[in-house]
Amino acid sequence: MKYFAATYTYGEPSLVDATRPAHREFIAGQLALGRIVGSGPYVGTEQALIILQLPDTATEADAADVLDQDPYSVAGALAARDIREWNPVSNIFS
Incomplete structure (x- = not known):
């Protein structure tokens, strides 16, 4: 499996x-x-972290395709989104 870390920065609070x-x-x-x-907000910030687990052949574009379906993305509720491939050296996910 391949892992990706996505950081969301929230946009308009009411949205x-x-x-x-x-x-x-x-x-x-x-x-x-x-x-x-795994997913959840960073404490005391307007950001959140999402960890994705996708097949070995996946790319950052594949991770983006998954997260493009998130209602936050669809509604335009995010000010920014960053997705990076992540190598969990100490891995409890597998």
Whole structure:
């Protein structure tokens, strides 16, 4: 498996709040599919981290395709999103 770390920077607070239930439903669905292995906000910031687990052949574009379906992305609730391939040297995910 290949891992990707995505950092979300939240946009307009009212839009983030309105979209949060659908976002959490999306995350739960991706967890059930095994695509997301962890997610949550950074404490005291307007950012969150999502860890994706995708097949060995996956690219950052594939990770972006998954996250493009997130209601936060669809609604334009994010000010920024950064996705990077991540190498979990100390790996509890597999």
